[in-house]
Amino acid sequence: MGAGASPSTAEPWARKLWDAVIALDEDAAADVVTGALDSGVDAESVLLDVIGAVQHKVGVEWAADRLSVAQEHAATALNERAVATLSLSHRPEGERRGRVLVACVDQEWHALPARLLAETLRLRGWQVDYLGARTPTPHLVGHIHRTGPSAVCLSSSLSARLPLAHAALTACQAAGVPVMVGGLAFGHDGRYARPLGADAWAPDARTAADRLAAGLPLPPPPHQTVHDLPHLADQEYTLLRRDSRRLVRETLTGLRARHPSVGAYGEEQLERTAEDLGHIVEALTTALYLDEDGLFVDFLGWTAEILTARGVPADSLLPALDLLEEQVRDFLRAPRVLRAGRAALRDHR
Known part of the structure; x- marks a missing residue:
């Protein structure tokens, strides 16, 4: 160390x-x-x-x-x-330990944590290929085939990127390379790394460097992402992800119709509200992807803290959750996730 x-x-x-x-x-x-x-x-x-x-x-x-x-x-x-x-x-001087690829998953633009890891590994004597933010999975795999790294380190800060992270680490493992993951997206204790099939998780750059030096386990045989998460067979994630724009649009329409304050919003306020609703729907679908209500609850808790710091009551999110639940009432898991989020928001007050 x-x-x-x-x-x-x-x-x-x-x-x-x-x-x-x-x-x-x-x-x-x-x-x-x-x-x-x-x-x-x-x-x-x-x-x-x-x-x-x-x-x-x-x-x-x-x-x-x-x-x-x-x-x-x-x-x-x-x-x-x-x-x-x-x-x-x-x-650093001297012989290099080996080659490691460090990248952010696709659509993840918070690149500095990955850069800090890349530099830490370089200081520890590794040859590091740092690919930066938003690395598409096909390009990631192509780089693996060209350079033959001994391990891949994937970073993501946003939980909404976990489905993309899952696809990336599965593809890297199929190329025969073990994958270590890190970043806030995987939970402060790495709780979302294991369900996605990661070979290792690290909470910080020093721990990641130590675990890499100790050697990562060999990746599992090539498999489909649904093998890690069999609940995806119910298609709730796929259907609601495909319908996410409609969910945002109809929720915004319902808010404007039922709540006069929203109906009086100007164009900029409506755009911001639509963006916030998009994040909520994204968090909902990600929770369905992992079948983890806590992921949605944690997202709402973080959002509530941000809103409170900006002088906006956290319970202003509750009407949106009500409208979303009306739209997904025919599903089995989505209403449960929304109810858990609503209960957490009420406790937050």
Whole structure:
């Protein structure tokens, strides 16, 4: 396991980098990275305990509505450049351990966690092919066939991407390569990694590097995704996923008809409401994909916290859940998931 700086060593540099990031001062951020390295903080600690810690705080501050979306994007971009500064100034020497492919699943645009892992592995002596955000599965498999990595590391932050993650890891395993997954999409404890058939899960970059060094198990024989999740045979996920736009449209129509406040929304407010409804439907279908009510409950809890931070009552989501349940009443599992979400929202109050 790589040595890490003690919190007392890394924290002053993290505070300096935070100040540079908030000021959008790229030169100051680069100086923090080089200064920390010159002071004797090891490169992995600068990467994870300084840059990684600051990026985590960026996410916390955005969720608390203390950073705008634009500020969050700018801060993330500056942290990515800080990673590049470290990468250019610290090049490991010696023989490489082997080749690893690191990528985000298709439609996953939160790439910095995967970049931090890629750099951690590089510092540990691996040859790393980092493919970045939103890597389509066919391109992922094509790269495996061209380069022959010993393992694939897939990252996803959004639970809505889990069906795509499942397809990607199954395809990689069919190519004969074990897959380790990580990111918030798989649950804080990795609870969604095992049902999807992942060969390993790691909660952070250091643990991922340790598990990779210990060796991943061989992947299972080629199989279809439905073999991992036999409940998909009932077609609820497929049918509701196919109907998701209609569900959003009819739910929005019902809200405008039954709730005068929504009926008075301007065009921009309606667009935002439709977007929020799209996320709710996406979370519903993902919960059906894994047959995990808790996934939908967790999504609604996170959404409720975001809304509360922005001064919007969390129970404003309840009418939408009622309308959705009316539309899916002929299904078996979807109404159950929606009822679990409604109960959690009421408890949240």
